[in-house]
Amino acid sequence: MSKVLVIAEHDGSQLNGSTARAVACASQLGLDAIDIAVLAADGSAVAEQAAKLAGVATVVLVQNPVNENAVAALLAPQIEALASDYSHVLAPSTTFGKDLMPRVAAHLGVPQISDIMRVESATVFDRPVYAGNAVITVEAPEGLILGTVRTASYPAVAQDGAATIETREVSVTLPTHTRYEGLKTSGSGDRPDLQAAAKVVSGGRGVGSEENFSVIYGLADKLGAGVGASRAAVDAGFIPNDHQVGQTGKIIAPELYMAFGISGAIQHLAGIKDAGTIVAVNKDADAPIFEVADYGLVGDLFEVIEELEKAL
Amino acid sequence: MKILVGVKRVVDYNVRIQVKADGSGVATDGVKMSMNPFDEIAVEEALRIKEAGKAEEVVAVTIGPKVCQEQLRTALAMGADRAIHVETDDQTQPLTGARILKAVADKEEPKIVLLGKQAIDDDNNQTAQMLAGLSHWPQATFASEVVIDGDTAQVTREIDSGLETLSVDLPAVISVDLRLNEPRYVKLPNIMKAKRKPIEVLTLAELNVEVAPSVTVLKTSTPAKREAGIKVESVDELVTILKEKGLI
Known part of the structure; x- marks a missing residue:
């Protein structure tokens, strides 16, 4: 059975809209199941939002106080531990996914495909190069496929699903060399999010x-x-x-x-x-x-x- | 403290690239080549850290055919102390590139590796994260401010939700974003001086690096082009059209 794991992007309380777009890409792979991983300190609210995304079978919820903020060096070993059940692992090609997925790929010794804009088959993908002035069609080698999804290429999936939420313990040693210090947002207030705005x-x-x-x-x-x-x-x-x-x-x-x-x-x-x-x-x-x-x-x-x- | 800084030769950012008619790639014959703009920012940051008295040596490294030494000379002319050329005629994908940089870092033992966040040719945005992963070092990607404080670095990162700050223990890999600094212009006497600075040439075999599993590029194509539309003469005309289309 081949399954794809989509890594959820969220801020601790809200699932980021890019996740539903990455799921849309995952659904094009034609695999047996789509799962979503929510790594959070307290991820129950985010997991419930993820469970509504159409086509998702299981939401894998990994709760750990270190997952309070998304730090790639801490998330990567946990995702590496989850990856063995899957044929594909995808994340949105946002700064979150771009920071994280290559590190996971390095740990697992496999290449990573950036900015997937079209799925030709479960192993062949189109992606932009040269600022989108050319498109290359690439074939992944045998084995686990890791990629980031160019979210602008996929409309978000509907929110009428009802996936199972499964809490998972991941016991891996995490590094202490990286500390989250803070985030300064521009406080755009009630304005729609740039990446989701119509x-x-x-x-x-x-x-x-x-x-x-x-x-x-x-x-x-x-x-x-x-x-x-x-x-x-x-x-x-x-x-x-x-x-x-x-x-x-x-x-x-x-x-x-x-x-x-x-x-x-x-x-x-x-x-x-x-x-x-x-x-x-x-x-x-x-x-x-x-x-x-x-x-x-x-x-x-x-x-x-x-x-x-x-x-x- | 030593800083290792990566430099990649790419098609100059001003060039309008052409996809070859047979789909085998992008035409590069006779096309102006330059240092990847993000790497220029990385070199500049390394030099500024050295000039602030927080590093003693800046070593530039590149991977590619012999001609890539032109970009190493640029880094040397900017002020890097010496350079390492890992020579290969094969296209190097990010995971192999990261393995090579790890081998160089194991040999040189830098406290900081500075890399551009992405190269403007393949737009992968992977190598720094992969190098950090392979080395089990901290990574601070998309940096817009770097403050070195003893054995740690405070790095401000440009992320989708704003500006995030990470504190990382050194050694660490830092990938740089556009607003970190404005690279200096190279002065003619420095170009002359750079010609006398040493470039060490190494091979993958000498570094004991094996090529990593790679993706196969099946074809290169020109994306569907957006056609130019029409010019409207007035705001009223624009508003009428947008209302008709239900957009406003």
């Missing part, structure tokens, strides 16, 4: 300053949208790093993406090419963003936003 309003260097970004936030709030940014805007200190969209930031697939004052470097475009509709507003008619935008408007972003707000 609409995203994004600003670039053209916004000009941290103060000016308030117009981006204002429009986003009016639309119920998440807020994104280009690398240039983050580098300039207009907005915190967790808003960055692109090759090395977040890869997103909202229904509507509105880019204001973003020129459209290929690294940024790599993060938005799965968006349903792209709207670009830029004062430079030759900006590369217009080459991928469904609707382009050449003009001053502040005037356009003001008019937009009135028209909404």
